[in-house]
Amino acid sequence: MDRPSWVPLFSHVLITLWFGIAQPQQFCSNKGIFSVSSTYSNNLNPLLSSLPSRMEENGIFYKATVGQGPDKVYALALCRGDLPSEKCYSCVNATSQSIKQQCPNQKEAIMWTDSSCLVRYANRDIFTKMEEIPPFCVSNPNNFSGDFAKFNETLHGLMEKLITQASSGLKFATGYVSFTKPIYGLVQCIPDISESDCRSCLQKGMGEMESCSGGHEGGRILSPSCIVWFDLFRFYEPAGTLDAPLQFPPGPAPANLTQPPSPPSPANVSPPKQTRNRNVIIIAVAVASLVTLITIICALFLWRRMKQKVENDDEMKRLESLEFNFSTLKIATNEFSNDNKLGQGGFGSVYKVTFL
Incomplete structure (x- = not known):
């Protein structure tokens, strides 16, 4: 029996809801605690409260310290590179409040909200250092169906291309590659780590992805220093990104991810390029038809005007002959x-x- 046409759309909505309502990923360290009335608390609270407004002034990344000695607080905030400023502000504002509720007296904590922004603080220097622990894994609930070995090879080619772009440039990159469905990818590092640390963090993230999201249509790894994300729908904001298909030379196939048991047959999806070409043809035909119709209407109008003028001239001549x-x-x-x-x-x- 054919699958109803609404099933793919419904599945996409479920996936969007799954990611949209995902709970914040937080880690509250047990390496130290503080009391509500302590100097550390008095330093931490205003620093966290200032992060949203500081992000508005500084863009997607901000870091600062308050205090001295053992009561010194290090804090930073990071937004995904594709987020508009208003969404970045809202995310950091919500996260800076939520982290105090989830980790009320821990001297070190980290929280990702909706995989959109990160807020982190500690009583030790956390700046310019690459840290991949603790990693948080969130998988797309749908198992992949189709040629999994080819999917795995194509995915790794895409992500390696993005990792190279991000680590050697702005520490952020997005893109997609055509498959039976387009595969979308996003990678990002904390801006203050080195190029080599950024590459290392992202590559380790891909390794973690294989163990936690193998066999799924998508997944993401959120660590203190970087984020790695792929999926079969565009999950990142289109504004401000170069959303073009990436091309890369074929290479040796990487180690296969775990293949899910008994997958159903994949649905056929046209690659984006073919869809765009078809849309261009449809628009061109519609415009040509409209121009032709307008030309015919104008010609008929002019013909009737000329015919009426000739008839009026004949009538005047006939009347003049009767005078x-x-x-x-x-x-x-x-x-x-x-x-x-x-x-x-x-x-x-x-x-x-x-x-x-």
Whole structure:
């Protein structure tokens, strides 16, 4: 039996809801605690409260310290590179409040909210250091169906390309590659770590992905220093990103991920390029048809105007031919003789006229 047409759309909605309502990922360290009235608490609270406004001023990343000695607090906030400023502000604002509730007296904590922003603080220097522990894994609940070995090879080619772009540039990259469905990817590092640390963090994230999201349509690894994410739908914001398909030379296939048992047959999906070409053809045909219709209407309108003008000219000529001057009528009626009078009408006498 054919699958109803609404099933793919419904599945996409479920996936979106799954990721949209995902709970924050937090880690509350047990390496130290503080009391509500302590100096550390008095340093931490205003620092966390200032993060949202500081993000508005500084972009997607901000770090600061407050205090001295053992009561010194190090804090940072990071938004995904594709987020608009208002979403970044809202995310950091919510996370900086939530982390105090989830980790009320821990001297070190980290929280990711909706995989969109990170807030982290500690009583030790956490700046310019690559740390991949603890990693948080969130998998797409749908198992992948289809040629999994080819999918795995294509996915790794995409992610390696993005890792190279991000680590050597802005520490952020997005892109997709065509498959039976497009595969979308996003990678990002904390901006203050080195190029080599960024690459190392992202590659370790891909390794973690194989163990926690193997066999699924998508997944993400959230660590203190980087994020790795892939899926079969575009989960990142299109604004501000170069959303173009990535091309890369074929290489040796990486180790296969775990294949899910008994997958159903995959649905056929047209690659984005074919869809765009078809849309261009449809628009071109529609525009040409509209221009042709307008041309025909204008031609008919002009033809009717010209025809009406010719008819009016003929009528005027016919009426002009019926006009006679008074002297002509006198001769034609024999000086209005009673012999030529035919009768009396409402407008006067009626005479028979004879033209020679």
